[in-house]
Amino acid sequence: MNVLKSKSSRAWRAFPGLFVAALLATTATGATLPVEEAVLTHAPNVPPPITRRSPAKVVVNLEVRELVGKLADGVEYTFWTFGSSVPGPFIRVREGDHVEFHLHNFPDNKLPHNIDLHAVTGPGGGAAASFTAPGHTSTFNFKPINPGLYVYHCATAPVGMHVANGMYGLILVEPEHGYPPVDREYYVMQSEFYTEGAYGEPGLQTFSMNKALDETPDYVVFNGAVGALAGDNAIHAKTGETVRLFVGNGGPNLVSSFHVIGEIFDKVYIEGGDRVNANIQTTLIPAGGSAIVEFKCEAPGTLVLVDHSIFRAFNKGALGMLKVEGDPNIEIFSGKTMDSVYQPEGRSIPHDAPTPAPEEGKAKTLAQQKANGEAVYKQTCFACHQATGQGIPSVFPPLAKADYFNENPDRAAAYVIFGREGPLTVNGVQYNQVMTPQNLTDEQIADVITYVLNTWGNKGGRMTTERVREIRDGGAAAFGAGIGAH
Amino acid sequence: MAVPPHSAPESARIEVKKAAITLMMLLACTGVRAEQVRVGEGVYRPLYRNEPDQPVAAFLIDETPVTNEEFLQFVTAVPRWQRSKASKLFVDDHYLAHWAGDLELGAGARPDHPVTQVSWFAARAYAKWKGARLPTLAEWEWAASASETNADTRGDTNFLRRILNWYSKPASSGTQPVRSVYKNMWGAWDMHGSVWEWVEDFNSSLVTGESRADSSLERPMFCGSGAAGAADVEDYAAFMRYALRSSLNARSATSSLGFRCAHDAPADAQPATTQKGSP
Numbered sequence: 200m201n202v203l204k205s206k207s208s209r210a211w212r213a214f215p216g217l218f219v220a221a222l223l224a225t226t227a228t229g230a231t232l233p234v235e236e237a238v239l240t241h242a243p244n245v246p247p248p249i250t251r252r253s254p255a256k257v258v259v260n261l262e263v264r265e266l267v268g269k270l271a272d273g274v275e276y277t278f279w280t281f282g283s284s285v286p287g288p289f290i291r292v293r294e295g296d297h298v299e300f301h302l303h304n305f306p307d308n309k310l311p312h313n314i315d316l317h318a319v320t321g322p323g324g325g326a327a328a329s330f331t332a333p334g335h336t337s338t339f340n341f342k343p344i345n346p347g348l349y350v351y352h353c354a355t356a357p358v359g360m361h362v363a364n365g366m367y368g369l370i371l372v373e374p375e376h377g378y379p380p381v382d383r384e385y386y387v388m389q390s391e392f393y394t395e396g397a398y399g400e401p402g403l404q405t406f407s408m409n410k411a412l413d414e415t416p417d418y419v420v421f422n423g424a425v426g427a428l429a430g431d432n433a434i435h436a437k438t439g440e441t442v443r444l445f446v447g448n449g450g451p452n453l454v455s456s457f458h459v460i461g462e463i464f465d466k467v468y469i470e471g472g473d474r475v476n477a478n479i480q481t482t483l484i485p486a487g488g489s490a491i492v493e494f495k496c497e498a499p500g501t502l503v504l505v506d507h508s509i510f511r512a513f514n515k516g517a518l519g520m521l522k523v524e525g526d527p528n529i530e531i532f533s534g535k536t537m538d539s540v541y542q543p544e545g546r547s548i549p550h551d552a553p554t555p556a557p558e559e560g561k562a563k564t565l566a567q568q569k570a571n572g573e574a575v576y577k578q579t580c581f582a583c584h585q586a587t588g589q590g591i592p593s594v595f596p597p598l599a600k601a602d603y604f605n606e607n608p609d610r611a612a613a614y615v616i617f618g619r620e621g622p623l624t625v626n627g628v629q630y631n632q633v634m635t636p637q638n639l640t641d642e643q644i645a646d647v648i649t650y651v652l653n654t655w656g657n658k659g660g661r662m663t664t665e666r667v668r669e670i671r672d673g674g675a676a677a678f679g680a681g682i683g684a685h
Numbered sequence: 686m687a688v689p690p691h692s693a694p695e696s697a698r699i700e701v702k703k704a705a706i707t708l709m710m711l712l713a714c715t716g717v718r719a720e721q722v723r724v725g726e727g728v729y730r731p732l733y734r735n736e737p738d739q740p741v742a743a744f745l746i747d748e749t750p751v752t753n754e755e756f757l758q759f760v761t762a763v764p765r766w767q768r769s770k771a772s773k774l775f776v777d778d779h780y781l782a783h784w785a786g787d788l789e790l791g792a793g794a795r796p797d798h799p800v801t802q803v804s805w806f807a808a809r810a811y812a813k814w815k816g817a818r819l820p821t822l823a824e825w826e827w828a829a830s831a832s833e834t835n836a837d838t839r840g841d842t843n844f845l846r847r848i849l850n851w852y853s854k855p856a857s858s859g860t861q862p863v864r865s866v867y868k869n870m871w872g873a874w875d876m877h878g879s880v881w882e883w884v885e886d887f888n889s890s891l892v893t894g895e896s897r898a899d900s901s902l903e904r905p906m907f908c909g910s911g912a913a914g915a916a917d918v919e920d921y922a923a924f925m926r927y928a929l930r931s932s933l934n935a936r937s938a939t940s941s942l943g944f945r946c947a948h949d950a951p952a953d954a955q956p957a958t959t960q961k962g963s964p
Contacts, residue, residue: 265855277853306779309855309881309941310925311932332932333939334779355932356924364853405850408921 232256232297239288242422243434245384245445246291249373254295261288262303263312263331263353263366270392270418271425271516272592272628273401278365278423279312279353285423286388286449287351287368292318294346294375299338300325306334311355313337317487318349318370326354346374348471348489350447359451363393363411365423367449369489374473381493382440387428387519389457389484389506390449391416398515399589414452419511421504421519426593428504428519430629436496438525443493444504450486457484457492458507459521461500466493481507496523498532513582518594538636565649565661572650575643583634588655595632596625599655608648608662612670613678615644620682633682641667720748721948722872727836729823732920732927741827746820747945749863749874750882751811753784754796756803759811761788766807775806779938798860799880799943805935808883808944817946819885822930824947829876831869839920848922851878860941877922883944887930 237259238246264283270276281287292298304312311332315324319341322328328339352358353366369388393411394404398418410416421428428434436442448455458481467479471489476482484490496502504519505512512518527534563571577586580598584590588599598604603625604611618636622629639647641664648662675681724746729739760767760781767787771780779802785791794800803811805819812818820828830838838844866878876882933942 267855277855307855307940309852311929330932332929332934332937333941334777335932335937356928357921360853360921360925406853408846408849 234258236260237290237292237298239282239290240386241282241284241288242286242386242388243428243432245289245371245386248377248380248384249291249293251293254293254297256297256299257292258299258301259290260301260303261290261314262305263308264305265308265310267403269424270394270404270420271399274394274396274399274425275403276364276392276394277403277405279310279361280365281314281351281353281368285365285367286386286390286447287366289368289386289445290351290370291373292343292370293373294343297340297342299340300329301336301338302329302331303336304331304333308333312353312361312366313355314351315354316341316349316351316370318343318345318347318351318372320344323354324351330355343370343372346372347473348372348445348447348468348491350449350487350489352449352487359411360406360408362449362451363391363406365390365449367447369445369447371445378443378491381443383434383436383442384445385434385442385521386445387421387504388423388447388449389419389421389455389517390423391451391453391515392418392420394418399592411451416453416515419453419506419515419517421517425516430520430593430631433501433520433522436521436523438496438499438523438528441493441495442521443491445489445491446484447489448484448486452486453506453508453511454486455484455517456481456507457490458482458505459492459494460503460505462494462496462502464492464494467491496521496525498528499523499525500532513591514585516592518591563646565653568646568649568661569653571643572646572648573654575639575647576650579637579639580647588651590625593628593630596623596628596630598651598657600657601625604651605658608652608660609666609670610678610680611651612644612648612662612667613673613675613680615639615647616667616671617675617678617680618682619680635682641671721745722748723950724824724828724831724871724873725836727827729827730839732923739823741823743950744820744824745948745950746824746828746871746873747817747947748872750799750880750943750945751808752797752863753790753794753800756800756811757788757790757796759814763810763814766810771807773936775936776804777934777936777938779940780804780807781938783940795860795862797862799863799875801860801880801940801943802938803883803942803944804938805883805887805933807938809885811944812946815946817948819883819944820947822884822886825882825884828869828871828873831871831873831876833867834870836870845920845922848877849925852922852925880941880943881926881929881939883942884930887933887935 232255234256235258237257239259239261240246261281262283263279263281265277265279266283267275268278268285278285300314302312302314311330313326313330315326317324319325321341325339325341329337331337349370349372351368351370353361355361367388367390369386393407394400394417395407396402396404396417418425426432446457464479464482465477467476467482468474468491469476469482470485471491479492482490482492500523502521502523504521506517583595584598585595588597590597596603603623614634615637618634620633622631624630644667645662645664651657652660652662670678722745724744726743727741729741731739764770768781768784769787781802783793783802785793790796809819830836832838832841832844835841860880863879864874866875868874869876
């Protein structure tokens, strides 16, 4: 769901850069400390590193709100939130600070809530001390004595449901000497949602207790919603920059196989602690756990963040993007330098040969074309455009009831032949992905386009093998197709 | 969210008072009061197994939660419970904060909606004024476990899911009129789906008198340990009710918390006039 703007602008809301350093507080031991209000940021942003060399009294104000927000395009959910966002705000303190925590339960909320910060050494991580009825505020104090990246979550019974509805976030306890400087820091939190309706079913969805008990979520997402880290919401870096991701897993059930497609983690602070491992492809992040990963962006392009338990990425939403801009670094990665025909010994060339013309009197019926087209679709197209042509919101455009497809099926055939890249708008949503050329015969292309034309509420009609051949002969430029040529 | 009491023009205030007094006289003459229904005897099974099952004797319970209109009659008759006059020992700052004034409901509190933002002390005072009492936790839970057709819905997953869906939604959408959700087989309306309701011993599931005081008793309510010893770990709705109750002080008032009254069943157990819709 990410951030929902609420109208109440409370005085306790923190703004980046607001420090009340002039105030001093006396601790239980009599030491006098400077007082500051914690800077809280919404994902994917992280508060600035702490530059202090000594402890302070840090005041954290966190408000709990129950509200309706977006889980995916057209799908709404009643989220229970810390700070009106899922995940909750990122909290950054220093080892040895004195934290004064205020948990505000918004008066219109229906339920009591609390907070269990895994960074707290003490009963319930503060759960009992922060148990708060609607319309009340609880205050408690703690001293973070173990540095690292910690999950916080609501722990009110039934705890699974409070977590499943969005009540989690991250608190970073910086070691006394801080972390080594990097160019960019981002906040990414994975979690899953259990809805009565299946993935993508529109409207306001309710929590499914049965699916939660069976641990079969419909949504596995980064930063609280499908697409919250993709497209316009992608995070950015430049080539040559170092990036640090603070990654948490709110669960409630699944363990994440966190992976960034196209990168190797130079460093992983395993499970968010002190121990650093180097040169890691995929790191496990337990539910209620974290990891800090670092890498240098060597080559430009879009790096894709996924849960490499890969059906979650392709079918349930666990995709994010880090767009790296800059000049190509062909020594590290060349891009495709050549596309040539591979001809194993003793085999004929499968797709470069001219497609034989249909024999006289043997033209396929529409039903035959559709049947063949469906087989082609299921082998070649469904991985991105999905089994029912619905695509993946913000990542792969839909073919079902798709205005862009119906407008010009010739153009679609050209994209299948030559590939395509660059932005396009389908049913009002913008996409910006690369589709590679598909090694299909003209006949296969004609059949699959015909299949799509006659399926999922599209406009009907047929594509002929001859027409596909004409399009192929016409070249990529006629339809703005092709990749790598711009 | 302290809402300053509006000071209605004096004339309007007198009009309201007059109307209220007339209404009350009418009520006194005709003997009309909130309809009650009879709830048959049964067994209340506590949330945690370390507490024994409790038999529940037959009793009478209000057909609906107390409405804003009814509560207005009360504070008109007993001024010390008006918003600006109520002792802060007995109410917090949310007490009747959605009303337009001490004796004025306003747009935020429709007459036929359940009264909310009342403390346990205030709910109790109302019940006493009515010659009634608050239901005990055991009575309330037993009465509320009835669906339209069954007295005991334990294990009825459809019924539990309906309750859970209501619990999941924030209260910001506001209250709805009484008699709008469902009528259970005893004849009581909206035991779930409208507002939370105070009970006499709202903090008794935690053994000590003051639910906030003893954290060692409260800790089992949190995180995974919340399930330890629970009689039915799949009854999420019950967990949420008990969590809410244990988060409250007797002074607390929240926007989704109301109440209804109860009576002991008449000794002769003749339910003829009061029994509505019971089996």
